[in-house]
Amino acid sequence: MNTPTIRVQHEDFDLQTEVDLLSKHKPGVGAVVTFSGLCRDEGGTLAALELEHYPGMAEAEMTRIGELAISRFGLLGLTAIHRYGKIVPGENIVLVVAAAPHRQAAFDGANFVMDFLKTAAPFWKKEHGNDGAEGDWVAAKGADDAARDKWK
Template sequence: MTTPPIAVRVQAEPFDVAAETEKMTAGRTDIGAVVAFTGLCRAEAGRLSALELEHYPGMAEAEIERTAREACDRWPLMGVTAIHRFGVIRPGEPIVVVITTSSHRVAAFEAAEFLMDFLKTRAPFWKKEVGLDGAKGDWVDAREADDAAAAKWAR
């Protein structure tokens, strides 16, 4: 089985989910399911003016790519796109998107969840809180719930 197309980008700029989806489906008549998950920056009950995301250039792309390849080994996918932003991101703005395509919905749903669970615990990104006064606050703590979510895919 040949590996389906994988597109991974790490960028400061916002992304357009509809345009990214169109790139994956244009001209194809074999895709029956598209799942797109977008993660947004929250204001945390009005406490934050932004999140500042640090990343490890080079490794971030490589780790997301490895995760996408693993998803393609596990599910019959027709394509994977994963885009993760870095830099200053304000509440309501997108941080990450994963898009999976397949002939049927189950593979697309499961693979998208797997990708997000793995990105959260394995892709080298770190969030720092920025308060309403613009002052840099604390680093966001890793959540045990995220580790548990990733662990459920172990095999």
């Protein structure tokens, strides 16, 4: 089985570099699907989103999710990167790159990983407003749970 590439990091990532590392000169790869999640500005009210994680546990859970996706969808490669720290609107938060022989497996694999990252990986978000106010920690959404549950 292929091993997923998993990183939790403060620094930004380059989407094209990650795609190239996963797919160039890899036998059998016929499709690559990427998902890049960005920090929204929440209608101009958000100055930054602060992301925290549980070190060690976040990477372990992301690896578990990645291994499930590789096995379930026959992926030939998978990269998942999640950033932490203060991230301003427009900056990258998360990247998922799934490589497979055919497009549907790559789409499904990337979608599966994101649905589980949103609900199972130990990350927390706090909003910081443009008015200087520090917001509350962002609560999980029922829609995220529903998206995850469709894979069961």
